Amino acid sequence: MSRAALSCRRVCVRYEQGAAPVLEGLTFEVAEGERLAVVGLNGAGKTSLLLALVGLAPHDGEIEICGRRLTRGSAAELRRSVGFLFNVPEDQLLFPTAVEDAAFGLVRDGVDISSARARARASLDSLGIGHLAERPLHHLSHGQKQRVALAGALVTSPPLLLLDEPTSGLDPRGRRDLASLLADREAAQIIASHDLDFVDGLCSRVLLLEGGTMAADGADTSAIRRRWLAGSS
Numbered sequence: 001m002s003r004a005a006l007s008c009r010r011v012c013v014r015y016e017q018g019a020a021p022v023l024e025g026l027t028f029e030v031a032e033g034e035r036l037a038v039v040g041l042n043g044a045g046k047t048s049l050l051l052a053l054v055g056l057a058p059h060d061g062e063i064e065i066c067g068r069r070l071t072r073g074s075a076a077e078l079r080r081s082v083g084f085l086f087n088v089p090e091d092q093l094l095f096p097t098a099v100e101d102a103a104f105g106l107v108r109d110g111v112d113i114s115s116a117r118a119r120a121r122a123s124l125d126s127l128g129i130g131h132l133a134e135r136p137l138h139h140l141s142h143g144q145k146q147r148v149a150l151a152g153a154l155v156t157s158p159p160l161l162l163l164d165e166p167t168s169g170l171d172p173r174g175r176r177d178l179a180s181l182l183a184d185r186e187a188a189q190i191i192a193s194h195d196l197d198f199v200d201g202l203c204s205r206v207l208l209l210e211g212g213t214m215a216a217d218g219a220d221t222s223a224i225r226r227r228w229l230a231g232s233s
Contacts, residue, residue: 003067005160005188006030006053011061013045013052013212022048023212026061032159035182035189037199039224040209046192047087049209050162053190054079066159080109083153083187087164089145092152098124098140099133102151109156123151126181128174143169150178154185161189167198196221 006029013023023045030036038046051057053065055075063070065078086092095101103120107113124130127147137145146169153161161182167175175195179202182189193199199206200221208216208224216223 003032004029004064005032005034005066006190007062007064008053009062011049011052011059011063013048013057013059015058021212023052023059023209026214028207028214028217030160030188030190032188033186034205035191035203037203037206037221038190038192038209039194039196039199039206039221040215041228044209045212046209047164048212050084050164050190050192053162054082054084080105080156081158081160083156083158083161085146085150085153085161085163085166087168087192089142089149092149093137093145096136097134098129098137098148098151101137101148102155105152105156120151120155123155124148126154127151128177141169143171143174146170147174157187159187161185161187161191163189163191163193165193165195166191167193167195196225 009027011023011026012021014021038049040046048057052059053063055070066081068074068078070078093101095104099117099120102123103116106116106119121130121133124133127150129144129147132140132144150166166178170178175198179198182202191203206218206221207214
C-alpha cells in the first residue's frame, strides 16, 4: 500500500483570531501518485485549502507532506517538495523572462544556471511555449503567463502538485494538452477547479467543499452535477 503524499487531520483555517473559519474539520489523505480534484462554488474554500497546505494560510489541525508535519519551522523546506500553481499567475512570476522564472526553483536548489535554464526550456517546451523562453513576461497573455507559472511548478519534478484553476485562460486544445501532460506525471496532484469536464478526464477522486466543510468525497463529479443542478432549480 502506498504511503500518503499528503495527510490532513481536522484542518481548520481562519485568517483572523476570533473570526469564523473559512475551512473547518477537513480530514483526508492523498496517496502517492493520486490525482484529487477539489471543487466547489466561489467562496467554498478551495484556494484557502491549497494555501494552508504549504503554510501560506494559518491553520489548526495536522498537515503532513510526504510523512513530515507542516509547521512554521518546516514550511520553507517542505515547500521544496511541492509544485504550486496560483490562480493568478502574476502572484508567482518574479523574473524578467519566461526561462528565468521557470528556472528559479532549480537555481534555488543549487542547480547550475546553464543546466537550470536547459531544464526550464524543456519544461516550457512541454507546455507548448518554448518559443517564449526569452520573451519578457509583461509581454505575455494571461494564458501564456499561466503556462510559464506551471512550467516553474513542474520543473523540479516535485512529489506533490497543488494547482489552483490550472485551465484558467486555456482554450479547449490547451486544456486537452494540459490534461495529457498532467496524466503522465507521477506526482500526487490536488487540483482546485471549476472545470468539471477537465476534472472527470484527469482525476480519480473528487472532493466537494461547501461553506468550508467537506460535503462529498467520491470517484467523479456525477453526484456533484446533480447536486448543483438541483440547487439552481
